[in-house]
Amino acid sequence: MPKSASARLITLATVTAAAALSLTACAGGGGVKASGPGVSVAPSASTQSTGPTTTGTGTTGTGGTTASDTADRTTTVKPGQGSAPSRSHTGTGTTSASGLATCGTSSIRVTVQRVTRPINHVVLQATNTSSRACALYGYPDLKFSEHQQAVTAVMDGSQPQAVVTLAPGASGYASVMTEGEDTYPTERVSVIGVYLQDRSGAAGGRLDAKVPGAPLYVEEEGAAVSYWQPTLSDALTW
Template sequence: MRNHIRTTALAATALLAALSLTACGGNDNGDDGKAGAAAPAASTTATTPDTGKDTKDAKETNSGAAQAPAENASTTSTTSTTSKGSTGGSKSEKSSAGSGSKSPVTCTGSNTKVTVSKVSRPINHLLLTATNTGSRPCYAYHAPALRFDDAQAAFPVLRDSIPQAVVTLAPGQSAYASIGLSGEPDGTDLHKGKHLTVYFMPKSNSGSTGAPAELTLPANTSWGDNGFVTYWQSNMADALTY
């Protein structure tokens, strides 16, 4: 009986030892399982740098894509700057036009410099030149009204010399009128002239406007009652055709 118990105890001990070995073997299999599971993790880790590289490339691509709008924004900014510059130019041009397009005034002795000179052709003629010395354009209306010395009447105006349009002088520009000192001989006496007063006419051609110009005539000037003065012309040649 004791031997049976002893045998049973030994068998139980052997069984427990076998179970213990089985448990240890199970743990090893568990570690191997974990190691097997770790391989994909290692593979994933190995892939991760590639993925990281791809991600970097993707970032560089995105960075490049992100730069495109920035370049567009720069272009837009330049265009805007150009547009602003153009607008500024336009403003400058408007300002210039505004200064150049000041409302014209009537030419008078106050805003023009008037000179009188002899000409070789046509004979017995003088040339009047009125130059705009003001800052605004001025209209040289009609013909100048002339008075030689202390004559009682204004000098006759040649109606055939009316220009196609009113002569407008920008600052610095000149208008011209020729003076025929005598007309066809009609038996009238000539007068020795020393002084000439030049009056400017208003648009209405009634009376005179502004200050007149007071001139000294060239030496040995003689004029007759049948002489004439032309309308103001925009160029000298037109004035001297009469």
């Protein structure tokens, strides 16, 4: 073979090898898209999705409010606050009531208020006459006459989200419906016997609340009472 032809073949082989090496280097870098036959370029790590993996508890939880939950939370009422026509109360409603004294006969005075609305209703006002705060648990157990067979029924749905806690001089309220939807025998009442409950719901000693402008006509079997409320306006919703 002539020397010049051999030199041209050597040069061509060198160029081809160099081109192959260059293409291999570029393909390995991942930054060049190749569409030629036999070339496969994997996407670089920078183009793959690596979004965060989220783990959590979702919406699981205890939820709801039970009677025992309510007994451990308080809404504090200060003097002069209870009669305000507002549902905003002092306190967060999450203070434990377990460390407070129970409002009892020695620390509470109960009076009766007549109201025009709702009709056939009166309101009980329980005022803390002691020098320290107390918890007004549950609802008042009522007795209108000595021959009454059972304490007055409680109004469904009237339980507040927190126990009413009375600062010294403050008041809590309970609504009393004196007549039911059905017709029952009527009693002429001048004094309402009020029993205050403790944290367990047991009734303690009796307080007698005189009815202003007596007599008050009450259907003992059809009457009902609300839970203690922190304001008069709350009590009147029942």
